[in-house]
Amino acid sequence: MAGFLIRRVGQIIPTLLFVSLLIFGLQQLMPGDPALILAGEERGDPLVLAQIRAELNLDRPLHEQYVLWLFNVLQGDLGFSWRIREPVAKVILEKLPVTVQLGLMAFAIACLIGIPAGIISAVKKDRPADWVANGVALAGISTPNFWLGIMMILLFSVNLGWLPPSGYVALTVDWRQSLATTIMPAFVLGTGIAAVLMRHTRSAMVQAMNQDYVRTARAKGLAERIVVAKHALRNALVPVITLGALELGTLLSGAVLTEQVFTIPGFGKLVVDAVFNRDYPVVQGVVLVVAVIYVLLNLAADVLYVLINPRLRHA
């Protein structure tokens, strides 16, 4: 197990290095001179421009700029926001808890819908319940979450008046209000993942239900409920749990649009606002943090897979 961990951690180092190259490269795509954007009204003053270029290391060769940038990143310095005038790392850390709350709620909703639907679909394979579950899952995958969000606001906020259409209240301030403001966006965010989880659960359960140990359990005369829950499901859930961990990364992508629709001041809204304010260090910082989280979730999924699968643990 220790050997596996060391090997797996060793593998992510080159990946993270390439991620850093990719994100540093993004900056080179930017049209125009960043110093001109930053100088604002003083863009005509060559002294100011030279000073900005020196501060941002823009007067150095590209490879030196990369090394200096990477060195700063490794020390937790993601640069300085051009618009908010604060360190990017601080801005991201402030917004992250909001998105984490939304993401965890969405993931819980996705599991509550996706896994039972996948089990029912597999147990009732090729019967109406299976067709309905598959149809709903396909619709879930095909529906853009921002449109679903707009439709839910239309129904639950505009027509029924049950839930607030936008805004956010922190859990620590008022948990009831916090749930009221986040339940709709979490549901919207969770449906896409629920559809993916449903498909994975169904496929793993169909496979498990055809295994010899399930046939043996049935032959022993066990009730079908016990065969499904204790014998098939426990084995089928192994790949589902690991794939689920990867879907947490996808939630971060979805959060960008969902937070925009529901005006939630999280990570996603931060990146969109940064895009429109041409606050490129924030865009770069957000992409970097998301990519690192995604790589670490990948690692966690692999480790989890080995941990919950005894055959791999002792291999």
Add this chain to the structure above:
Amino acid sequence: MSTLAVAAQPERIDSPTRRSLRRLMRHRTAMLGLAIVVLFVMIAVLAPLVAPYDPTRTSWTAIRRAPSALHWFGTDENGRDVLSRVIWGARASLLAGVVSVGIAMAAGVPIGMLAGFRGGWIDALISRFTDAMLACPFLILAIALAAFLGPALENAMIAIGISATPIFIRLARGATMAAKVEDYVEAARAIGNPRWRVAVRHILPNIVPPLLVQATLTIATAIIAEASLSFLGLGQQPPAPSWGSMLNTAQRFMEQAPWMAIFPGLSIVLVVLGFNLLGDGLRDAFDPRSR
């Protein structure tokens, strides 16, 4: 009929492609998907003929009118006909889907084939770079690229295309690695074909099926991505119609004109559903074991 008589008949062996196509034709949901896709392609191509109004013509006397016999999908905040804008919006969405997947395939397939065919350090380098690109979630990478390239439909297509490239690199690499050890590739090598010819004439035609399945499913993802970028203001720019930007505007008039949000969204769902159904059907047809 005697055994001899059967043996005397000319043997009719179907090609794998023909067998797959027959399986596809029998796949009811795939045919439904194909019908939806064809319908939207026809709408997009024939937009100037089928759209009842000019999609950019404003009318101050018909602002936010509910659906009626005159305007089947109602009108928007500038009095423009929503149906006409949905019809013209199909062009932007389908174009973005096809062009961005075209970019992703044009870049990803040769790189993936190179990695799979050559192996060694070239493969290691390409694979690590692909891992790095896959580590950035698709939409976030597309948003970042579109942000740095500037807001325009063409840039959105490039951004989505680049973001989707690693999927095709990985797929083409895997398929090439599996194909290069097959006997027909060995035979092509043995008779002295140069490496490029083995790759292009012998391996490429055999890795087309999985690429085709992935392309169909990625078009669905790309259409949602284009709508998302346009919704954020990073894709098609007004007044040109696009489903995503129509939804962005509709958000501000949800109480007064919900139809502005309903119809563009339904169009996205329908066309994406069509591509997903077709892609699932193609996968079942080309690889019946995956069912």
